[in-house]
Amino acid sequence: MYKSIYVPVDNSKLSNQAINSAVALGKVFESKLTGSHVYAAKMHDYRFKQMEYTLPDEYRQEGELEKQRKVHDSLITMGLKLISDCYLDDMDKKCQNEGIPFERRMMDGKHFVEILKDLNNPEKDFDLVVLGALGIGQMKDSQIGAVCSRVTQESSKDVWVVKNSPEEKNANSDTILVCIDGSPQSFGAMTTAIEIAQKFNKKIELISVYDPYLHYMVFNGIVDVLNDKAARVFRFEEQNQLHEEVIDTGLAQIYQSHLDVAEDMIKKENVTISKKTLLDGKAFQKIVDYARKESPWLIVMGRIGVHSEKDENGLGSNTENLIRVSPCDVLLTTRLEYPEIDKKAEETILWTPEAKERMKKVPDLVRGIARTGILRLAVEEGHSVITNVVIDKAMDRFMPKQVADKTEKLGESLAFAAAKMGDVAMCKKCGVSANASDAVKCSVCGGTDFETVTKEMVEKIINSEGGAQDEKTYDGKSLSWTTDARNVLRLIKDMYQKRRAKALIEKHARIKKMQAVTREFVQNVLTNDLAIPLDQAATQALEKEFGNSILTADQAEDSIDQSKKLVARDVKGNPLFSVFEWDQDASARILKVPAGFMRDRVQTSVENLALDKKLLQINLSLVEEGIAAGRQQMEEMIMASTGQKPEKKPDPRVDQMNEVGVIQEMDKQRLRH
Structure with a gap:
């Protein structure tokens, strides 16, 4: 399979391991190995010329300078070649010990450029590159080196990244x-x-x-x-x-x-x-x-x-x-x-014009996936021509009939109605929930081992976690959250992360047809899918006070900031905390701003205005002023991101800047001073 293996080396830890891996591959596949090292003599020569003006005066005489240039050029070129030879000696010995043919390659230039030139040489016909993910320039936060990144991106060969x-x-x-x-x-x-x-x-x-x-x-x-x-x-x-x-x-x-x-x-x-x-x-x-x-x-x-x-x-x-x-x-x-079943389907199965026309309506992104599914069904059932009837059968496999009927009346039938009315069977193998509580075989993985989640089990969990409250998702559906689950989510300080986490949790719950989102479920999603760290102080408070349990709603809200107090809540129950007093009209107005990032920014803007004006009470006019300031900031951010320049408002004095106006302005300035 691999008859010619190319190994760039630089004497780093992973480069040396790349040599070992390449030798092992060369031994079992009877391959020829080529070791290469790129040195940068031209770059050193260029840098030396740039630094000549820093030499002591006696070395900047014309004759002496030419002598130094020749000495430097000779030493650098010869020295770097010797280093390259030493780098490749180890690989040469290992190949000799295993009886593997070996060739040395040493080039002067930029590392990845020369490596790619070598790989694209039609006379060499390399079919595998083995290289370390990181080289001698590795730092503590490095993930991948520049050479590895460029070679993997631009090479047309197989690449083994060590x-x-x-x-x-x-x-x-x-x-x-x-x-x-x-x-x-x-x-x-x-x-x-x-x-x-x-x-x-x-x-x-x-x-x-x-x-x-x-x-x-x-x-x-x-x-x-x-x-x-x-x-x-x-x-x-x-x-x-x-x-x-x-x-x-x-x-x-x-x-x-x-x-x-x-x-x-x-x-x-x-x-x-x-x-x-x-x-x-x-x-x-x-x-x-x-x-x-x-x-x-x-x-x-x-x-x-x-x-x-x-x-x-x-x-x-x-x-x-x-x-x-x-x-x-x-x-x-x-x-x-191409799998045999797919090759057989492409070569032997025809499509009617009507079926072809129907496939044109499938979105480009999923057309290939849909075509594969239909062809595999046709092969399984022995069809030689794909008609609309065959496509319908494939739809029945991937979109059950009862679901197809329901999609005609999506507004009248919601996904969670069935789950809330009864038990749910969950496949233990793949985690997908079945539509029936007495499912026998999973429609996805074919598993037959199910775990039944009963309504009584869910109610018991809900009661143990402080009850549950329905929340509306963005598309108008209801999803129950236990008090403990909501409190865990509330501990995420970053509003963008909180919104993103909530969306992912909702989707997980809907796929699994969960009757209520629980604390354990939220913690699993945050830890395993998003790796979102909770506020350290809040987490410590949870462990100290409740162990594996969770704070009550009031305690979770108090943990936000002891100096702040609850001012009001919006219709969805989102709280407004502040150290200021707020008029009823003022709080009602800010709660109309979408919760999350936008509301937080507006609140910060309003409270900064209150500090500037040395006010302890926030009224409606101050909120409107803060909203206007926030809108202006948003416009400036948008303009900055699009490269536009904000329009400058004309100076009201411009119209007066005729000869008389200039004299009057100069007189005003003199009087001020």
Whole structure:
């Protein structure tokens, strides 16, 4: 598979480990290894010339200066070449010990530029680069070095990014983790992983991640900025229920089918597959979290994924993020592989004109996913022509009939109505909730082990956490929060983070058809998905006073600031705290400002005005003045972000600046002084 392996070296810790990894690969694949080092003699020469004026006078004489230039040039060039040779000696010895052909490469220039030139040399035909994620310039907060970053971005070869030294716990792991998203690149990565697993006697583990939370958080973020007309056109409730009951479940099933297809391909190669895992969330984050927990030997993935354009270069966003924070080595592959079932479908199945026309209406972003699902169904059922009837059958698989009927009357049937009326069955394998409490088989992963959450169990939890209160989500649905759960969320000081966390918690709860959001559920989401740190003082107060319990509502509010008092609440129960006294009209006016970031900014502006004017009581006029000031600040921020310059107000004295006016102004200035 890998017949020519290229290894850039710089004598750093990870570079030396890259040599070891490359030698191990070269031994099992019978490859030729090329070690390279780039030195910067020209750069040193340029810097020396820049610094010549700082030399003592006796060295700045013309003859002496020319002599120094020649000596410096000779020493630097020769010295750097000797260093490069020494760097490559170690790799040469290791290759000789294993009987592996070895070639040295030394270049003068900018590191990544020369490496990429070497890799693109058609005479060399390298098919794998092995390099350390960090080099000799590593600092304590470094994630990835400049050379590794540019080579992984711009190289057209497979790249093995070395993240670990031999003493790391992953070094002796027997598992290769392969990331599957249904793209030819991901199946190509899996095929590469199979060959590596066979050579190194490793097992393969499959992981796939779909994201049902993005749309909810986006919708939640824009609901307050749309005017009434735009909101009616967008139809938040219908959009979100479509995602919850159709797209989210359908995505889960399709990604599960990708795992199933990959599993079949692996079994045909007689390689052990230890596990396949379907997760929901942001792909790179879930993969990193999983890798930190399971400690695989290697992560293998395509350079780009299912959402990339066909001829796209560079790295996909998940790939780029993963190589920065992965706890183990990462192999980025360029290979394309089409599963037999997909190749068979593309080659043997025709589409009627009506079916083709119908597919044109599918959004570009999900058209490929939908097409794959329909083709796989056609192969399973033996169809040679895809008609509208076949598409309808595929829709029934990914969008059950009862759901399709409900989407015609989205305004009349809400997602939580069924869950609040009875028990909910949750699949223990993938965590997806079934529509029926007596479910037998999970529609996503095929699991048969369910945990039933009864109404009585939920009521018991609610009572133990101080009762529950319904809150409206952005699309008008009701979701119950226990008092303890609301108090945990209230401890997040950053208003943007709080809003983002609340949206993610709501989406998690709706997917799982939860009857109420509990304290434990909120803490799990904050810790595992967002890694939001709670206020340290508040957290300590929780542990000291209640152990694993939580503060009551009044105690949580008191912990905000002992010098502030509760002034009023808005219709949603959001409190207004202040050290000032507020007139009723003033508090009513500020509570009309959207809660969160905007209200906090306006309140700060109003209270600063009160301090400037030495007032202890805030009235309506002061609030209006603060709102106007806040609006002006917002306009200036927008102009600054767009590069616009604010219009200058004309000086009222300009019209008077004729000859007489100038004389009068000068007289006024003299009188003042």
